[in-house]
Amino acid sequence: TLLRLAASVEQLSTHILARAIVDAAHERELVLSLAGDFEENFGKGVRGRVPLINEDQWSYQLSTNNEHENAVAPDTAPEISTAKEVPEVSVAVGNRTFMLQLGIALPPSLVAEREQRTALGQICSFVAVDGQIVGLIVLEDIPRAELARLSPDLKREGIQQTVLLTGDGEIVAQQVGQAAHIDRVVAHCLPEEKVRVVQELVNQKHRVLMVGDGINDAPALATATVGMALGTQGLTAAANAADTVLLSTDILRVVTAVQLGRRVMRIALQGIWVGMGLSAIAMLFAAFGYITPAAGAILQEGIDVIVILNALRVGRFKVKANK
Structure with missing residues (x-):
């Protein structure tokens, strides 16, 4: 009960x-x-x-002990409603x-x-x-065995430091931190203290990825360079404050999200530089009369198709195997 x-x-x-x-x-x-x-x-x-x-x-x-002790006499008792x-x-x-x-x-x-x-x-x-x-x-918080991959996998993707901000006590926080190979652990951390730690890192010119799973993390998610809301519960506040949302509650999916984000940015930059570079070369040839206007228009369409085909490589994203 x-x-x-x-x-x-x-x-x-x-x-x-x-x-x-x-x-x-x-x-x-x-x-x-x-x-x-x-x-x-x-x-x-x-x-x-x-x-x-x-x-x-x-x-x-x-809840009714005190009521029985102070019950009134039957001749002075008020009428009792039959409705329960x-x-x-x-x-x-x-x-x-x-x-x-x-x-x-x-x-x-x-x-x-x-x-x-x-x-x-x-x-x-x-x-x-x-x-x-x-x-x-x-x-009792029992860390999963695969949690040991979290910090090493993130560092392979370029994350320099991992920090655990938790409201749990020092002992529990240290246990989880050791299991996940976290660099820095901050226990007894209330929402305002999470904001303070994130703001300190931002002020030190770090690009901070904050991952949170509830309304308690919303202020810190909004303060970080990139806020990532994790899980499907409590996302009304967390998702509004975050820049991206992972519907899975698996913290290891954060590594996948970082891998995907880096791949998207890399392919996007390739598209920009390849598209601008080929267009600039075509414009130079056209300026010296080597390309007619009609041929230039067709060539530009071809350059656009190349950039689009390159961007489609994002859809062939595969999670990197752990070494």
Whole structure:
């Protein structure tokens, strides 16, 4: 039930951890409710009001304990409507900072549990129901084996430095960074801090490619030289801020996108210089009377066809094999 309530709120978020919680609920075939009064504090947590269902008896009991204690006497009780209203509870899911902002006290036992889990490289989110902490959701980010190819493949394509900007803790960030052979890792990174790091690189005259997968990354995507939105969820804000969109959620496709971009630019420049060069030579011959106007027009059409045929080579793009 705790997972169902948390996932009902998280399903409205675009954060990658929210997707993991929702996926876990779907795997267990839990019925999610549509949360109302939804609010998201980017990088910190979410909250909303979730309608209860029959399986949520403990939650309903939690929210009605005080009501039973303060019940009025039968002779003074107001008339009760026969219409049944669906009970709701306020659900908040997020980190310690988010809970403190909401004025929710953190039980020492769960705080200690969180410290133990984060020391193992796991990610923890507190869950509060009606202003009381009722549990801890633990997630573990297991890097895929092929992630080790990411940074080396990018460097083969001319990328000089790779930087990981993440809101995860230091331990998790370093684990992912080592698995992907990232040059620089910045942990506990909120959206505004991502913008600051990207802006610093831009100010140092670097051409920055920023890859992000959610609304949290939108400001940094807009700041970078080239912003690339990754994945199909949350693309309303990210895609508007980005220069290009990859519909796949596979981070390794970024390498393919860089390869394709470089090939397109190379062929485009070839078309420009070949077209201008042949046209200039033809104009010189025409100026000295070696080419008649009619022949010059036909020759120009031939040059255009050559440039077009050269551009069609982009369609024969194949992903480079990893060495």
